[in-house]
Amino acid sequence: MSYRNGQRLPLEGGGALRLSVNPRARRLSIRIDARAGEAVAVAPSERRLGEVVAFARTKAGWIAERLAARVETLAFEPGAVVTWLGRPVRLEASGGAGAARLIETDEGPVLRSGGQGEAFSRRIENWFRRAARDFLTERTQVHLKSLGQGPVKVSIVDTRSRWGSCSPHNRSIRYSWRVIMAPPAVADYLAAHEVAHLVHADHSPAYWAVVARLIGDHRPHRRWLRDHGAALHAVGG
Incomplete structure (x- = not known):
């Protein structure tokens, strides 16, 4: 067949x-x-x-x-609590059609957005995508400098099978925006992981030595993504 x-x-x-x-x-x-x-x-x-x-x-x-045993989907809707760099963030509707914005309150960070239904969800996801681009671009630059590497093109995507990918031949790196929901050290590990592929395109011991040079022991961060990755992919689905 x-x-x-x-x-x-x-x-x-x-x-x-x-x-x-x-x-x-x-x-x-x-x-x-x-x-x-x-x-x-x-x-x-x-x-x-x-x-x-x-x-x-x-x-x-x-x-x-x-x-x-898969994790149930957590929609981007008013009242939901999601995470941003490991911090719980409550979603609120602000009325109108304004873009989502983060507000620090006495009870913790709140992400307020205009729109209803799919429009609300889209504005919240757009905020997370921008937050991912800002954080991952900055950490990519830090790791590039550490390795004496030149600039790369950074893209933010929503892949289900990989957290990131690196194409050394055209010097481009793609990251899943969902990693911005993980703790900062985990998101930083992803940036180091992809930048290290500019030096070694495989996952050889020499490659992992480069990752360790950038962030130290990478194993806890890899384990975190393995244990909690399904929950991140269930958010906003």
Whole structure:
């Protein structure tokens, strides 16, 4: 049987399996897309999708457990409490159509925005995207200077499979805006992680030595993203 990129298959025990081709992938893998509520089977080429489907079927029990345990979506709506650089932030409607703005109150930071429904949510997400660009651009510059590297183009995106990516050949780095909800040290780790790829494009010991040179022990930050990443992807979904 032939399979195609983007195809969805039913899974034993419930749920769906989405097939994805990523030419940069070095191996077959399965991940959970918490926002979509489905498993994603990744292969480096379309001709290997059959292999990753077979692999996914051997992991049916694990996939069912992970889907059942996925974090519920937290919408951007008035009254919701989200995080910004690890700090709880309450969302409030201000009336009108103004852009979201952060206000420090005696009870902590509040993010107030105009708009209703999707318009409110869009303004809140735009604020987080701007906050991510400001923080990650600044930390990228710090790490570039530490390594004696020249400038890069920074883009803010909303990827579900990767927190960031670096293209050394055209000196561009892409970051998921969602990492701005993590503690500052975790977001800074992501910047160091991607900048280090300008020196080593792989994940060799030499590469990790560069990351350690920039931020010290990176393992707690990697662990934090692994343990809490699904919750960040569930926000605003």
